[in-house]
Amino acid sequence: MKYAAQWNKKPMNTIYDDLTRRKISGAAKCHIRRKRAGMCPVCGKPAGVGIMCPKHARQARERQRRRTGARRRYLFARSYQEAR
16 A cells, blocks of 8 residues: 555635535535536626626526426516627
8 A cells, every 4th residue: 555645635626615515426516616606507707797607597498487387588687688
């Protein structure tokens, strides 16, 4: 066991904040941190008026329409306004 001493060391790039000791996945922590910073939780680009960038807001909207079976669109929704 040549490298046994290295296994006990903490990684250098650990982020220490209120989410560090919580029992949630790393991806969930990353999403929460991105939302707090005003970035899209999916890609990390700056968020528009909502919590996502226009591209991912559009995808989420259409995914929700398919899931609920909606046929009509609310054209004054924020995700439509940002897409223009």
